[in-house]
Amino acid sequence: MIGFLQRLGLSSDRCISCGKVFVGFSQGYLCNECLGSIKPFHPIDYSNRLEYVVSYRVFGRYEGVLKEIVHNMKFKSSKNLALLLGKVIREHLWEYMEETKPDIITFPSLNLRRLWIRGFNHVEYILRGAGVPYMKVFKRRDMHKPMAFLNAEKRQKAVLGHRLKEELIDFLEDKKVLVVDDLLTTGSTIQRLAYLLMSVGAQEVHAYFIAKA
Numbered sequence: 410m411i412g413f414l415q416r417l418g419l420s421s422d423r424c425i426s427c428g429k430v431f432v433g434f435s436q437g438y439l440c441n442e443c444l445g446s447i448k449p450f451h452p453i454d455y456s457n458r459l460e461y462v463v464s465y466r467v468f469g470r471y472e473g474v475l476k477e478i479v480h481n482m483k484f485k486s487s488k489n490l491a492l493l494l495g496k497v498i499r500e501h502l503w504e505y506m507e508e509t510k511p512d513i514i515t516f517p518s519l520n521l522r523r524l525w526i527r528g529f530n531h532v533e534y535i536l537r538g539a540g541v542p543y544m545k546v547f548k549r550r551d552m553h554k555p556m557a558f559l560n561a562e563k564r565q566k567a568v569l570g571h572r573l574k575e576e577l578i579d580f581l582e583d584k585k586v587l588v589v590d591d592l593l594t595t596g597s598t599i600q601r602l603a604y605l606l607m608s609v610g611a612q613e614v615h616a617y618f619i620a621k622a
């Protein structure tokens with residue numbers, strides 16, 4: 410299958426991280442060496458407090474192989490890479506779920522512009538890859554460019570585009586919610602989402618990130 414995809418130009422014959430040509434079986438993205446090298450990073454610096462968030466956990470630092478995966482998943486719109494990443498973080502995420510015991514696991518909604526370009530929400534596919542049941546509680550009302558291209562003021566405006574689905578507002582009362590996202594940078598998005606959840610009576614909000622920039 411991979412060979413067929415490679416001939417069609419839909420899959421590479423080189424590892425996206427180290428560039429080595431694949432030898433033997435591979436999923437088409439990473440050589441087994443690079444794949445095996447992805448481990449939770451210790452120690453992550455948790456001194457940055459996130460407002461409205463009771464606790465948060467980060468899988469790794471945004472560098473090396475992990476950075477390559479996240480970058481390729483987003484900019485090459487690869488569902489398979491998102492599923493693969495889900496498998497990589499699976500154990501680490503489930504451990505955190507055991508600790509926090511959330512009633513609901515969810516993720517930020519993409520703005521329409523990004524969803525049109527990418528065609529899918531990568532965090533949703535990460536959760537599928539990790540075998541985690543999720544519920545979509547957020548929606549977006551804006552068309553901003555990716556946060557990375559925005560200055561501080563525009564970022565602040567962009568995060569205000571996040572909304573809760575009105576039909577779920579009653580349901581969220583007294584619930585423990587875990588929000589999963591790919592990157593922790595300034596924390597402005599997660600703080601906005603946690604604020605929304607707490608404002609409708611959620612009991613507590615926890616957060617999980619694939620990587621910390």
Ligand SMILES: [Zn+2]
Binds near residue numbers: 441
């Ligand atoms: Zn490699």
